Amino acid sequence: MYMRGVFFVLFCLTVSAAASAVELSGELTGAAGPEGFNQSVYLSLHRQMDSVDLRLGVQCDYGQERILQLTPRWQLEAQGAGLFLLRAGQNVDHYTSSDLFRLINKNQRARGTSYAVVQGEQLSFGLLGQIPLRSQELADALFVESVFTVGPLAFTGLQLRFLGPRGPGAAAVLQVTGSLGAWEAAAAAGWVYERGQECRGTVFELRKTGSGVRGGFSWQSVDPGFESLFAKSNRYTPNRVGWELNLTLPVGPLEAGMTLRRHTDAALTRRYDRLLYTVQLGENVGLEWRLEPTRALAFRYSGDGFLWQFDAVNQVLRHDRETQGGRWSFRADGQRKIFRIELQLEKTLAWRCVFKYDFSRQLAHHFLRVRWGTANRYLQLELGEYDGGNLAAAFGQPPKLKLSWSQRF
Numbered sequence: 001m002y003m004r005g006v007f008f009v010l011f012c013l014t015v016s017a018a019a020s021a022v023e024l025s026g027e028l029t030g031a032a033g034p035e036g037f038n039q040s041v042y043l044s045l046h047r048q049m050d051s052v053d054l055r056l057g058v059q060c061d062y063g064q065e066r067i068l069q070l071t072p073r074w075q076l077e078a079q080g081a082g083l084f085l086l087r088a089g090q091n092v093d094h095y096t097s098s099d100l101f102r103l104i105n106k107n108q109r110a111r112g113t114s115y116a117v118v119q120g121e122q123l124s125f126g127l128l129g130q131i132p133l134r135s136q137e138l139a140d141a142l143f144v145e146s147v148f149t150v151g152p153l154a155f156t157g158l159q160l161r162f163l164g165p166r167g168p169g170a171a172a173v174l175q176v177t178g179s180l181g182a183w184e185a186a187a188a189a190g191w192v193y194e195r196g197q198e199c200r201g202t203v204f205e206l207r208k209t210g211s212g213v214r215g216g217f218s219w220q221s222v223d224p225g226f227e228s229l230f231a232k233s234n235r236y237t238p239n240r241v242g243w244e245l246n247l248t249l250p251v252g253p254l255e256a257g258m259t260l261r262r263h264t265d266a267a268l269t270r271r272y273d274r275l276l277y278t279v280q281l282g283e284n285v286g287l288e289w290r291l292e293p294t295r296a297l298a299f300r301y302s303g304d305g306f307l308w309q310f311d312a313v314n315q316v317l318r319h320d321r322e323t324q325g326g327r328w329s330f331r332a333d334g335q336r337k338i339f340r341i342e343l344q345l346e347k348t349l350a351w352r353c354v355f356k357y358d359f360s361r362q363l364a365h366h367f368l369r370v371r372w373g374t375a376n377r378y379l380q381l382e383l384g385e386y387d388g389g390n391l392a393a394a395f396g397q398p399p400k401l402k403l404s405w406s407q408r409f
Contacts, residue, residue: 033402038063
């Protein structure tokens with residue numbers, strides 16, 4: 001109810017404000033296929049008023065099996081005497097915390113997510129309403145984040161309280177970062193309290209840039225239940241303990257590299273080790289020798305508009321080439337006995353064609369996409385399912401015909 005009132009007040013201010021620039025825009029998108037018909041219309045108004053930036057919008061969704069659905073979107077940014085920035089909105093990206101764990105990420109939202117945040121150089125605090133937890137349950141959250149700088153060191157603290165369907169919870173992070181010349185270091189400790197349980201995460205990172213030897217070292221100890229609560233993915237994988245070292249060393253015209261990781265789970269029952277050596281000659285020639293977790297010996301040669309890559313251990317060949325009219329790609333996997341060809345043409349019509357065959361299972365897969373128009377207006381026809389470049393994906397899928405369109409104005 002509070003957010004609805006704010007939206008109404010902002011709308012009235014927008015209508016009554018004078019001598020301000022107004023930008024109107026919109027977008028219509030739709031699709032029709034085996035899953036049915038659906039279409040979406042989005043209308044947006046952008047108004048700049050001195051130190052206030054206001055965006056109002058509404059999205060209308062409807063389809064064959066869905067009733068008309070209206071979703072308001074709005075966003076307000078107001079600068080307060082240069083000391084702080086007031087931000088509020090609904091159904092738009094909100095706030096990203098600066099801690100190493102990234103407990104809050106701005107793109108984690110659902111229909112109805114709202115926020116109100118006051119941001120300053122040393123202190124930020126705000127409210128998040130109906131924001132999805134990692135479990136996709138919706139919760140309301142209150143957070144405070146502060147930064148205190150002493151010389152080359154920066155101390156960060158984050159306090160988070162939330163209330164979801166399964167009760168209240170809390171989280172906290174203490175972090176210190178610093179730099180000295182080419183060296184940068186960061187350490188953080190985090191806690192998550194939920195349903196009477198406490199989970200912890202501790203990380204340390206050291207990185208060197210500049211000339212000579214470059215690289216980084218990281219160490220982590222993350223409990224099984226410690227997660228980035230309001231983010232789509234975890235910055236650090238839960239239930240992981242161990243360290244990782246990355247080094248790059250110039251040797252004449254060459255650049256040699258090594259990656260060594262020694263990770264286990266908290267119970268020491270599984271290992272997630274990694275060992276990789278690389279050699280790079282300029283920007284065009286590279287060699288990769290991987291020993292863990294799987295073996296590979298890959299040679300890479302690239303140039304202006306082309307790429308050759310061959311893995312001698314796994315018998316995987318890749319060749320990409322760009323031409324004046326488009327690009328094409330060939331991939332073959334000798335062990336799995338699969339080959340794939342993809343062709344893209346950019347003429348009056350934009351074509352994307354994929355054909356691949358699995359000789360071991362005697363299965364073929366086809367995909368065709370034809371698009372007419374520009375980035376702001378197009379009509380598109382698809383036959384089949386695009387595999388995303390994955391050699392083993394999409395085999396056995398029944399053929400599907402799908403029509404889609406978009407218009408921006």
